[in-house]
Amino acid sequence: MSARHPFDLTGKRAIITGSSKGIGRAIAMTMADLGAKVVISSRKREACEPVAQEISERGGEAIVLPCNISRREEVTALIAGTVEAYGGIDILVCNAAVNPYYGPLAEIDDGAFDKVMNSNVRSNLWLCRDAQPHLAKNGGAVVIISSIAGLRASDNIGAYGISKAADFALARQLGAEWGPQNIRVNCIAPGLIRTDFARALWEDPQRRSLREETTPLRRIGDPEDISGVAAFLASPAAAFMTGTVVTVDGGVTIA
Template sequence: MNQKIHNQFDLTDKVAIVTGASKGIGAAIAKGLAEFGAKVVVSSRKQEAVDEVADEIKATGGMATGIACHVGDEAQRSQLVEKTVATYGRIDILINNAAINPVYGPLAEVTGEVFDKIMDVNVKACMLLTNLCYPHLKKQGGSVVNISSVEGLKPGFGLGVYSVSKAALIMLTQNQAREWGGDGIRSNVICPGLVQTKFSAALWNNEKMLGQYERHIPAGRMAQPDEMVGLALFLASDAASYSTGGVFTADGGYVIS
């Protein structure tokens, strides 16, 4: 490649959908992609919440629109893709970040209803939304970035089915990469460690658990949402043109501790 390194991160004219983007990691990634020139569709369940993030992006000179979507709803997934194409004409990047809160407790206490709900949102919805985006990504080549968790690699917080769902998302990513590489579509997965978001508040609000975690890992602290942005930007951009099927951790060394 003759392209200068800094130009490889340029997302000008690229269109990105970020799910679960009203707060936390998703909002941080949406803002980061916009900062590098992408036209960003900010998506989450509530229109007011996604509009707020989209307005923040536009206030700093970026391009964004908010489209409400509950990823677990088939009709809303279709509308998200249709509205994105109607607004921007294409889809180049899909960040599957939306997930539901983990259920704490032993597997022996998990009901079929709880299992189905977690798997439907954390795995099935990601697969079906990406399938809807596939024809659009295929037109010019594109990037899928699935947000999993270190819990999908190394269970440690007693999150049971959540860990199972995140492990399944890793395998989904690798199958996407294998099947769609010939179409110019890359699919990679990011596995964050403990990040200080509302989603994970039950973990870091527990001082005993947080203390044990911070003493356990090489980095000695939990992460902030912004610390997930650089990796997502890399995987979404041409800088990662030879990266597909990859499992990337951003965990302060959790998986090696």
């Protein structure tokens, strides 16, 4: 390990999907603050531009490469565009995900189930496979943003939970396969975080109050509660970690 501090990301080239807002945006900001050159990516360029602009104003370096992760050709273009702009890839954060259905599994239609699995699992495999040759050159890191929904059952987001449990398995499998190339693959399992994506779960006062009361730290999370953990997993400080799931949920799954 180098003499620089173990959380330094200076010069590292990082792609963060779904980084126009929420957890992805926070991860991009934190990694840029730690010295990484970041790629801001989501479906629409206009949503990404303000994030890249803010990073630049804070003295960091960022570019925008739009990508709908459910489209194979756009995933390929995202990886190729990053390599063209930065000369390689050191960090891949698979953060973008969808959840088009709330309700019991017995009532989900095939289209909705396929959308969840394709966007939340298959697209992550696409991203990882396309990035793998570039990550292998310098010993890179993949961070998959999963969810505690993959750790326990739910009465309304079961399909999403299945996809997130599959992401745990994806990290373990790729961690084992790619470890000899010095590529590390880890997962984060956030609890309830104050994002637009999870708004239906925290905006209702009664539901939120119940969650806070049953969470040891007595609050829901903020995106910044996840971003530091993602930066840690991508940094030299986590150089001996791969295939792991780091739970960041205020203690809700232990209560």
